[in-house]
Amino acid sequence: MLRIITQQADVIAELQRICNRTNDEQVFHKEATVKEVLQSVKSQGDKALLHYTAEFDKQKFTPEELRVSGSELDIAYQKVNSDLLEAIKLACRRIEAFHRQRVPKDWVHFGSDEIVLGKRYTPVDSAGLYVPGGRAAYPSTVLMNAIPARVAGVERIVMVTPPGGDNGINPAVLVAAQEAGVKEIYRIGGAQAVAALAYGTETIPKVDLITGPGNIYVTLAKKQVYGTVGIDSLAGPSEVLIIADKTANPVDVATDLLAQAEHDPMAAAILLTNDTVLAKNVQVAVERQLVDHPRRTLTEKAIAHYGLIVVVESLQAAAEFSNEFAPEHLELEIEDPWALLPQIRHAGAIFLGHSTPEAVGDYLAGPNHTLPTSGAARYSSALSVETFLKHSSIIQYSHTALEKVAGAIDLLATTEGLPSHADSVKRRIRKEERQETPSPENNTQSEFRNRETE
Numbered sequence: 001m002l003r004i005i006t007q008q009a010d011v012i013a014e015l016q017r018i019c020n021r022t023n024d025e026q027v028f029h030k031e032a033t034v035k036e037v038l039q040s041v042k043s044q045g046d047k048a049l050l051h052y053t054a055e056f057d058k059q060k061f062t063p064e065e066l067r068v069s070g071s072e073l074d075i076a077y078q079k080v081n082s083d084l085l086e087a088i089k090l091a092c093r094r095i096e097a098f099h100r101q102r103v104p105k106d107w108v109h110f111g112s113d114e115i116v117l118g119k120r121y122t123p124v125d126s127a128g129l130y131v132p133g134g135r136a137a138y139p140s141t142v143l144m145n146a147i148p149a150r151v152a153g154v155e156r157i158v159m160v161t162p163p164g165g166d167n168g169i170n171p172a173v174l175v176a177a178q179e180a181g182v183k184e185i186y187r188i189g190g191a192q193a194v195a196a197l198a199y200g201t202e203t204i205p206k207v208d209l210i211t212g213p214g215n216i217y218v219t220l221a222k223k224q225v226y227g228t229v230g231i232d233s234l235a236g237p238s239e240v241l242i243i244a245d246k247t248a249n250p251v252d253v254a255t256d257l258l259a260q261a262e263h264d265p266m267a268a269a270i271l272l273t274n275d276t277v278l279a280k281n282v283q284v285a286v287e288r289q290l291v292d293h294p295r296r297t298l299t300e301k302a303i304a305h306y307g308l309i310v311v312v313e314s315l316q317a318a319a320e321f322s323n324e325f326a327p328e329h330l331e332l333e334i335e336d337p338w339a340l341l342p343q344i345r346h347a348g349a350i351f352l353g354h355s356t357p358e359a360v361g362d363y364l365a366g367p368n369h370t371l372p373t374s375g376a377a378r379y380s381s382a383l384s385v386e387t388f389l390k391h392s393s394i395i396q397y398s399h400t401a402l403e404k405v406a407g408a409i410d411l412l413a414t415t416e417g418l419p420s421h422a423d424s425v426k427r428r429i430r431k432e433e434r435q436e437t438p439s440p441e442n443n444t445q446s447e448f449r450n451r452e453t454e
Helices: 008-019 025-044 046-056 070-079 081-099 139-152 172-181 188-197 216-225 249-262 277-291 296-306 315-325 337-343 358-363 399-415 419-427 441-451
Strands: 107-112 113-122 126-130 155-158 184-185 209-210 237-244 268-273 307-310 331-335 351-354 390-396
Touching: 008 268, 008 307, 008 315, 025 046, 025 216, 046 070, 046 188, 070 172, 070 209, 081 139, 081 172, 113 249, 126 139, 126 188, 139 155, 139 172, 155 188, 155 296, 188 209, 188 216, 237 249, 237 315, 249 268, 249 277, 249 358, 268 277, 268 296, 268 315, 277 296, 277 307, 296 307, 315 337, 331 337, 331 358, 337 351, 390 399, 399 419
Parallel strands: 126 155, 126 209, 155 184, 237 268, 237 331, 268 307, 331 351
Antiparallel strands: 107 113, 113 390
16 A cells, blocks of 8 residues: 655655665675676677577577568558557657757857867767667657657667567557667667677677666666766666645546556655645545556555655645655646746656646657656756767867966966976967967858857
């Protein structure tokens, strides 16, 4: 049963316990297994990849069968009904429209003292997208990862996802991949898939960046390969925190809690409310909805271990507790959500009002549903176009500008015991060694200057 607590002194301890649910002893034991898988794939390539796919996924492939063929991609369209296809296309349009607004622009500033400074954005050459399988199929995760990568300009986008029965991949997942522009797809999952993306094998060339959520083995694998490749984040089990007042519908709140709990036995579902009656009604509604729930077993486990209702003194107190937890998803099911919003500092995504369930964000609102979990919203953000971009600083000094700061650079370099740093400046400003000839602004620089003033 979903627990209700009213003692404020217990709230922080409970929230911390739930937030740290991936840091238990069992997780540490899994790290050794993940390390072994990564090292084996790194040294043995396809041989190890196929071995672990047979061991963990109970699927046997040849190297040629790892990649999904063009005919399989074509057949997938025949297996998806027209309504679902239209829903996928609608989600594509809305997600792309949102992310196209978030593409950062190069900028260059031409200072009056002949100093040029700027920033230039370029995409990674290749990105590997991990799409979970196993308990369910997630075409939405395909869209949320692939579309920002495409909008960012990534040339090679690779998708990996665990195979299902008969070595197959859910047709909706394959259709979503094609609608999002992904053509290179491999039927592998788990830590071995992360290893293949990070190190490369005979069949799968390595990538520069790995994104996408997965189970604890995938998360630990991403953690261990970071540095060899970039990663988006260490996404853990899903979580929702709902702040609700007396105006909320208890049945709706209960459904939203279960919508997270049904993901995974380690998913967290938390309600903070200043209304005791609502708390009890939600508790009852959760139990009623669990009776015939298609995913009852795992959903009940999540509710029992990581579900919680907290009766708070005020909505302000609820906001403070929410900031402590820093939830992946935060729903403000209150009369005036905009009034409380300024008090929210840490959350992956915020859903305002009674008509905005978290599921809207999962599928087609536009903002990404790959979000920081387990308190990471205190310092990180949703996956976005920026995830697939890196920026380079642009710096240009004229001889006159360099002369003005030469003394300061000399002093700092000497203090740090780096004489060649100091000499690299001093040699350039010695008039007897260098005669500076001003050069006119070239056409390319003029183009940047014009862009700056637009």
